[in-house]
Amino acid sequence: MNYLFNPGPVNLSKRVRNALLRPDLCHREPEYLELLQEIQQRLLQAYSLEPHRWQVAVLSGSGTAAVEAMLVGLVPEKGRVLVICNGVYGERMRDILHSHNLPYALLEFNWEEAIQPEVLEKAFKRHKDLSHVAVVQHETSTGRLNDLAAVGALCRERGLPLLVDAVSAFGAEQLRAEDWGVAACAFSSGKCLHGIPGLGMVLLSQEASNGLQKNRNYYLNLQRCLSSPNSPLFTPALHCHYALQEALAESAEQGGPAVRRRLYLHRRRLLHEGLEAAGLRPLVPTPQAASSTSAFPLRGMSYEALHAKLKKQGLIIYAAQGRLAGRLFRLSVMGEIPDAVFRRLARRIGELYAR
Numbered sequence: 001m002n003y004l005f006n007p008g009p010v011n012l013s014k015r016v017r018n019a020l021l022r023p024d025l026c027h028r029e030p031e032y033l034e035l036l037q038e039i040q041q042r043l044l045q046a047y048s049l050e051p052h053r054w055q056v057a058v059l060s061g062s063g064t065a066a067v068e069a070m071l072v073g074l075v076p077e078k079g080r081v082l083v084i085c086n087g088v089y090g091e092r093m094r095d096i097l098h099s100h101n102l103p104y105a106l107l108e109f110n111w112e113e114a115i116q117p118e119v120l121e122k123a124f125k126r127h128k129d130l131s132h133v134a135v136v137q138h139e140t141s142t143g144r145l146n147d148l149a150a151v152g153a154l155c156r157e158r159g160l161p162l163l164v165d166a167v168s169a170f171g172a173e174q175l176r177a178e179d180w181g182v183a184a185c186a187f188s189s190g191k192c193l194h195g196i197p198g199l200g201m202v203l204l205s206q207e208a209s210n211g212l213q214k215n216r217n218y219y220l221n222l223q224r225c226l227s228s229p230n231s232p233l234f235t236p237a238l239h240c241h242y243a244l245q246e247a248l249a250e251s252a253e254q255g256g257p258a259v260r261r262r263l264y265l266h267r268r269r270l271l272h273e274g275l276e277a278a279g280l281r282p283l284v285p286t287p288q289a290a291s292s293t294s295a296f297p298l299r300g301m302s303y304e305a306l307h308a309k310l311k312k313q314g315l316i317i318y319a320a321q322g323r324l325a326g327r328l329f330r331l332s333v334m335g336e337i338p339d340a341v342f343r344r345l346a347r348r349i350g351e352l353y354a355r
C-alpha cells in the first residue's frame with residue numbers, strides 16, 4: 001500500500017471507497033438529482049453559506065476545469081482581471097486568461113513572500129480599468145496560505161469582485177466568503193474534501209451568478225450548467241458524486257472544515273518536529289502557511305533519490321513545480337493516513353539526511 005503525501009489525489013477512507021460500489025445509476029433518473037442536490041447543500045453547509053445567496057456548479061473535470069470555468073464565465077471581454085501571483089497556480093490563472101484572450105494584468109510577488117497589501121493598493125491605483133481580482137488561497141506550489149481577508153478588504157473598498165482558486169483549501173481552510181467579498185471560488189473533489197478526483201466545483205454569489213457570460217464557451221459553461229438544474233446536459237462523472245457525497249457526510253460528522261484544519265495542523269506538527277530534528281525547515285513560516293502542504297528545501301539531496309528511497313517503503317512524496325523544481329520537495333497531509341505513518345515518514349527522511 002502506498003501513502004500519498006501529495007496534495008491530492010488522497011488516500012481514501014474505507015467508507016468513501018465503498019461508496020464507489022453503490023448501484024449503477026442513470027443521470028436522467030431522479031436519484032441522480034437528489035445526489036447532486038445533497039452534494040450542493042452539504043458544500044454550502046460546510047461553510048454556513050445561505051442557499052438563497054450562494055450556488056454551486058458541479059462540473060466533471062479536475063480543479064483546473066473549475067478555475068477555467070470560473071474565469072471564463074465571469075470575466076467580461078471589456079473587463080480586466082488583476083491576477084495576484086506568488087506561485088505556480090497564480091501563473092496558471094494568468095495562462096488560462098491568456099489562452100482565452102481575456103484581458104488581465106499580472107501583479108507578481110516574490111514566491112517566497114506574502115502578498116503585500118501596500119503593493120496591491122498601488123496596483124489598484126495604476127490600473128484604473130479593473131473589473132475583477134483573482135487570487136489563489138492556498139498556493140500549493142509553496143504551501144503558502146494567502147491572506148484572503150486582507151486582499152478581500154481592499155477589493156471591497158473598490159467594489160471589485162474577488163475570484164478565488166481555492167482548489168487546495170476548500171474543505172479545510174477558513175472561507176468567510178461574505179466577509180471577505182468573495183464573488184466566486186473554484187475547488188475540486190479530490191483534495192481537502194477527501195473524495196476521488198473528477199469533479200470541479202465553482203461556488204458563486206448571487207451577483208456573480210447574475211453576471212455569468214452566456215455563450216463564450218461550451219462544455220465548462222457555468223451559465224448553462226446552472227440554468228438546467230433538473231437535467232444535466234452532459235454525462236456526469238457519476239461515481240465521483242457517490243464518493244464526494246460520502247466524503248462530505250464523513251467530514252460533517254467529524255465537525256467540518258475547522259476540525260479538518262486542526263487535524264492537518266496536528267499531522268503537520270508530527271512531520272515538522274521530526275524534520276526539524278534533521279535540520280529541515282519549511283519554506284513558509286508557520287503563521288503564513290497552509291495547514292495541508294509544506295515545501296522543504298532539498299539542501300543538496302536530489303529529489304529523485306529522495307523520492308525513490310521513500311517510494312520503496314510505500315511513502316510517496318511530491319516534487320516542486322515550475323521555477324521551484326529541483327530546489328524543494330513537498331509534503332501534504334490530506335487524506336486517510338494514520339499518525340504513525342507521519343512519524344515514520346519524518347523519521348525516514350531524517351535518516352536519509354543524516355547519512
Ligand SMILES: *Cc1c(COP(=O)(O)O)cnc(C)c1O
Nearest residue numbers: 062063064089138140165167168
Ligand atoms: C491542485 C491545484 C489545482 C489544479 O487542480 P487539478 O485537479 O490538478 O486540475 C489548481 N489550483 C491549486 C491551488 C491546486 O492546488
